Amino acid sequence: xxxxxxxxxxxxxxxxxxxxxxxxxxxxxxxxxxxxxxxxxxxxxxxxxxxxxxxxxxxxxxxxxxxxxxxxxxxxx
Amino acid sequence: xxxxxxxxxxxxxxxxxxxxxxxxxxxxxxxxxxxxxxxxxxxxxxxxxxxxxxxxxxxxxxxxxxxxxxxxxxxxxxxxxxxxxxxxxxxxxxxxxxxxxxxxxxxxxxxxxxxxxxxxxxxxxxxxxxxxxxxxxxxxxxxxxxxxxxxxxxxxxxxxxxxxxxxxxxxxxxxxxxxxxxxxxxxxxxxxxxxxxxxxxxxxxxxxxxxxxxxxxxxxxxxxxxxxxxxxxxxxxxxxxxxxxxxxxxxxxxxxxxxxxxxxxxxxxxxxxxxxxxxxxxxxxxxxxxxxxxxxxxxxxxxxxxxxxxxxxxxxxxxxxxxxxxxxxxxxxxxxxxx
Amino acid sequence: xxxxxxxxxxxxxxxxxxxxxxxxxxxxxxxxxxxxxxxxxxxxxxxxxxxxxxxxxxxxxxxxxxxxxxxxxxxxxxxxxxxxxxxxxxxxxxxxxxxxxxxxxxxxxxxxxxxxxxxxxxxxxxxxxxxxxxxxxxxxxxxxxxxxxxxxxxxxxxxxxxxxxxxxxxxxxxxxxxxxxxxxxxxxxxxxxxxxxxxxxxxxxxxxxxxxxxxxxxxxxxxxxxxxxxxxxxxxxxxxxxxxxxxxxxxx
Numbered sequence: 001x002x003x004x005x006x007x008x009x010x011x012x013x014x015x016x017x018x019x020x021x022x023x024x025x026x027x028x029x030x031x032x033x034x035x036x037x038x039x040x041x042x043x044x045x046x047x048x049x050x051x052x053x054x055x056x057x058x059x060x061x062x063x064x065x066x067x068x069x070x071x072x073x074x075x076x077x
Numbered sequence: 078x079x080x081x082x083x084x085x086x087x088x089x090x091x092x093x094x095x096x097x098x099x100x101x102x103x104x105x106x107x108x109x110x111x112x113x114x115x116x117x118x119x120x121x122x123x124x125x126x127x128x129x130x131x132x133x134x135x136x137x138x139x140x141x142x143x144x145x146x147x148x149x150x151x152x153x154x155x156x157x158x159x160x161x162x163x164x165x166x167x168x169x170x171x172x173x174x175x176x177x178x179x180x181x182x183x184x185x186x187x188x189x190x191x192x193x194x195x196x197x198x199x200x201x202x203x204x205x206x207x208x209x210x211x212x213x214x215x216x217x218x219x220x221x222x223x224x225x226x227x228x229x230x231x232x233x234x235x236x237x238x239x240x241x242x243x244x245x246x247x248x249x250x251x252x253x254x255x256x257x258x259x260x261x262x263x264x265x266x267x268x269x270x271x272x273x274x275x276x277x278x279x280x281x282x283x284x285x286x287x288x289x290x291x292x293x294x295x296x297x298x299x300x301x302x303x304x305x306x307x308x309x310x311x312x313x314x315x316x317x318x319x320x321x322x323x324x325x326x327x328x329x330x331x332x333x334x335x336x337x338x339x340x341x342x343x344x345x346x347x348x349x350x351x352x353x354x355x356x357x358x359x360x361x362x363x364x365x366x367x368x369x370x371x372x373x374x375x376x377x378x379x380x381x382x383x384x385x386x387x388x389x390x391x392x393x394x395x396x397x398x399x400x401x402x403x404x405x406x407x408x409x410x411x412x413x414x415x416x
Numbered sequence: 417x418x419x420x421x422x423x424x425x426x427x428x429x430x431x432x433x434x435x436x437x438x439x440x441x442x443x444x445x446x447x448x449x450x451x452x453x454x455x456x457x458x459x460x461x462x463x464x465x466x467x468x469x470x471x472x473x474x475x476x477x478x479x480x481x482x483x484x485x486x487x488x489x490x491x492x493x494x495x496x497x498x499x500x501x502x503x504x505x506x507x508x509x510x511x512x513x514x515x516x517x518x519x520x521x522x523x524x525x526x527x528x529x530x531x532x533x534x535x536x537x538x539x540x541x542x543x544x545x546x547x548x549x550x551x552x553x554x555x556x557x558x559x560x561x562x563x564x565x566x567x568x569x570x571x572x573x574x575x576x577x578x579x580x581x582x583x584x585x586x587x588x589x590x591x592x593x594x595x596x597x598x599x600x601x602x603x604x605x606x607x608x609x610x611x612x613x614x615x616x617x618x619x620x621x622x623x624x625x626x627x628x629x630x631x632x633x634x635x636x637x638x639x640x641x642x643x644x645x646x647x648x649x650x651x652x653x654x655x656x657x658x659x660x661x662x663x664x665x666x667x668x
Contacts, residue, residue: 005424016444016637016644022604039443054428055604061448061644062439067428089505115504119497120530127494127527131470131501134488135509139501157491263486263502265509267465273480275471275489 004052005068008042012064015039019056019065025049028056078168078232079104081216082140086253087166088114089132089139091125095147096180097239098170102142122147126154126167133163134274136262138220138253142168144236145178145186149194155229156195160276162261162291164223166216167231170239173399181399182236182322187376190233191350198288200295202230202302203350205320209243215347217248222302224256226294233349235372237322237401298351305353306345307360309335313342315411316360318381319370320346323402327370330407339415349377357384366390366414370407373397390414431455433464433484440478444644446601446634447475450543450610451482454512457615458485461622467510468502470495472519475549479514493524496531499538510621512539517558518548521583528583535592535626539617542583544598544659545634553639557581560658565639580658584631588664594626596665600633600656602648613663625668633659 006027013035019042020028027050031043044050052069079101082090090109092102102118109116115132119125122143129139143151148169158165171186173179188194190203202222206212212234219230263272278284306324309331310316317327324345334341344360344367346353361367366389369378378393385391394410396402434455441447458467464485471479473492480487486509490498495513503511513520520528520542531538547565548554555565555572558580562571588596595617599610610632617628633655635647642650 001423012438014443018444018644018648021645021648052427057428058604058607059449061441061443061445061452063430063434063448063452065428066426066430068424069427070423071425089501091501117500117504117534120526123494124497124527124530127491127497128501128504130490130494131488131498132505133501134498135502135505137505153491154494157489161489263468263488263509264506265466265468266485271480271484272486273488275480275487277477277489279478 002048002050003070004050005047006044006050006056007066008044009064010035010041011037012062013039013041014062015041016061017042018059018061022055022059024053024055025051078142078212078216078234079108080247081213082166082220083108083112083114084247084250085138085217085220086251086256087138087140087220088112088253089129089137090114091117091119091128091132091139091141093119093122093125093143093147095144097172097236098142098144098168101168122150123154126151129165130154130158130161130163133158133165134161134263136259136264138224138256140166140168142170144170144172145174148186148189152189152195155201156197156199157276158229159195159199159201160197161274162227163229163274164227165229166219166223167229168216169231169233171233171235179399180236182401183372183399184235184321184323184376185373186233187349187371187373190231191352198292200228200298200350202226202228202298202348203233204230205233205347205349206238207321207324207345209238209241210245212238213245213247226298228294233321235322236399302348303351303353304347305356306347307356308343308345310342310344310360312340314340314365315414316342316344316364316367317370317407317411318344318357318367318377320349320377323370323372326402326404327407329404330411333404333408334411339411341411346377352380354380354384357381361385361388364389366392368392368394368410368414370394370402370410372401431459433458433467434482435484437481439482441475442638444635444637444647445475446545446632447543449601449607450541450632450634451479453611453614454541455483457611457618460615461618463510463618463622466508467512470499470502470511470513472513472515474516474519476514476516476543477550493519493522494527495519496524496527496536496538496540500531500534500536503536503538507537510618512541512618514541515543516549517542517544517546517556521557521581529587532587532593532627532629533590537621537624537626539621540629541614542629542631543634544583544631545636546580546655547636547639549636549639560655582659584629584664587629592627593629593665594667595620595628595663597629597663598631598633598659598661600651600661602651620668633661
């Protein structure tokens with residue numbers, strides 16, 4: 001079971017790639033999908049590796065990522 | 078005029094030193110704090126008008142004052158105030174121009190005030206006092222009209238009025254707390270949807286719609302807020318059209334002319350926007366000529382000609398550079414049309 | 417995808433004081449990041465009902481549409497004067513301006529410096545991306561020496577256009593400001609530091625301490641003609657050399 005999980009809002013994502021660069025676990029990658037605005041969006045390629053650190057979400061200029069984490073660990077933003 | 082502003086409930090004044098209106102700024106510096114109001118001497122007239130913009134947006138009655146060159150610096154701000162439907166009161170104590178000019182009285186800012194010195198389709202109510210007591214009245218009225226129509230209002234005085242002293246009776250002060258609420262103001266979105274004050278509308282259709290709405294308000298002002306004074310025009314065969322200090326001088330010329338058997342009258346616009354076209358049109362049907370007298374190269378005369386068209390002659394007599402016409406000057410001009 | 421409610425708790429979401437409006441910024445633009453950081457700060461300090469944003473003219477011109485609180489549009493360069501007017505009339509409001517380098521350090525220099533010198537109790541968020549973004553990439557007062565821009569096509573030449581202006585340092589010379597800092601966003605630590613700086617600036621305003629300026633070295637992928645990831649490298653390796661990071665004034 002992964003310690004963390006993220007949900008990407010496909011329509012907000014502009015495919016800028018910053019979350020990719022900030023993710024320390026190589027969870028993310030460019031998908032083959034395009035949203036309605038024509039952006040090639042990011043997807044969660046390796047969900048198992050996600051630790052819910054929220055680095056990706058903090059780096060996202062369009063706030064397109066929500067982050068979940070296993071209940072027990074310490075809360076942090 | 079400063080005291081009138083305070084009595085009108087103005088609690089935020091932003092100014093900058095420029096002769097001939099420094100005394101207004103100095104009065105506000107001394108008296109605004111006494112009523113718990115805001116006084117800032119800004120770093121420029123540009124900053125001052127933008128402080129008015131912010132303070133008006135926050136719901137206060139605001140005022141700024143300057144003289145011709147300073148008013149030019151405020152033009153962008155005035156356009157933004159109009160574009161965001163924000164009320165404020167500006168005093169322009171007009172001086173000799175253009176450029177640095179001098180500090181003598183003049184009326185060379187008529188076009189700038191009434192035809193819009195800033196960009197875009199906007200109007201500004203412009204009130205032109207001829208005496209100190211009247212300027213008190215018009216400052217109080219300016220705040221009333223600014224809030225009622227959500228427009229900037231200018232009181233167009235001149236260097237003579239700026240340096241003059243006359244006994245006045247001050248009306249009872251208005252309590253700012255008793256003024257009607259401004260639900261559109263920036264007061265913090267507490268228990269309501271956020272208020273946004275802006276003149277920025279990328280979509281032409283929306284910007285057009287807002288302009289149309291504003292133009293309707295301007296038409297309402299033109300229908301309801303025109304003010305002027307007619308003096309001895311009932312039996313007049315000749316009329317002088319003049320505003321502000323020049324109108325006072327013209328009254329003496331009327332008396333002198335009448336003593337020589339010349340039936341001269343005077344029409345004095347008090348609101349130079351909205352301009353009193355119809356009374357002038359009515360007069361032009363029964364007088365030979367309407368002589369416009371101004372301290373400039375001929376600006377209000379264009380509005381007089383718009384009103385009169387071919388129905389009567391519309392000669393002009395002007396003094397430039399801060400020179401002031403005398404009653405004799407006006408009488409001499411009138412006589413050229415009296416024969 | 418439904419989240420398994422039992423085992424997972426949400427630790428990061430959109431700030432409440434943001435509306436749902438999609439940002440008009442280019443992909444990877446730091447403006448969006450700063451907007452989020454401000455909104456999260458306002459949520460955390462519980463200021464949504466008394467905050468007012470004074471928007472500039474520039475890429476963030478319609479920024480008042482992103483926030484779920486009152487906002488006002490200032491003409492180019494005049495945000496600090498507008499903010500002064502608002503704050504003086506209603507000191508209970510938390511007023512902040514959000515301005516680019518053209519708005520604050522070119523046309524608005526006088527208003528920006530004098531609001532600081534008067535010690536207005538406002539917070540100024542200054543986005544320094546060394547270019548005019550909205551208008552298509554012209555040189556700004558903050559453009560680096562030799563940096564290409566559409567109005568200095570052979571690179572900024574100090575003999576013609578002077579040197580990068582360090583506005584935080586200028587404001588730091590004044591007696592009134594209580595907090596003046598320069599931050600950036602090119603890595604996770606900088607993002608967290610920017611968050612702390614913005615929170616401190618707003619906190620000082622809440623406590624009526626006085627004027628605060630947060631200058632943020634930001635990017636402009638479109639007009640730097642780089643990918644967002646490359647802009648972060650440029651900020652970290654080059655831009656910080658001209659604009660050192662850190663607190664310059666913290667008088668509280």
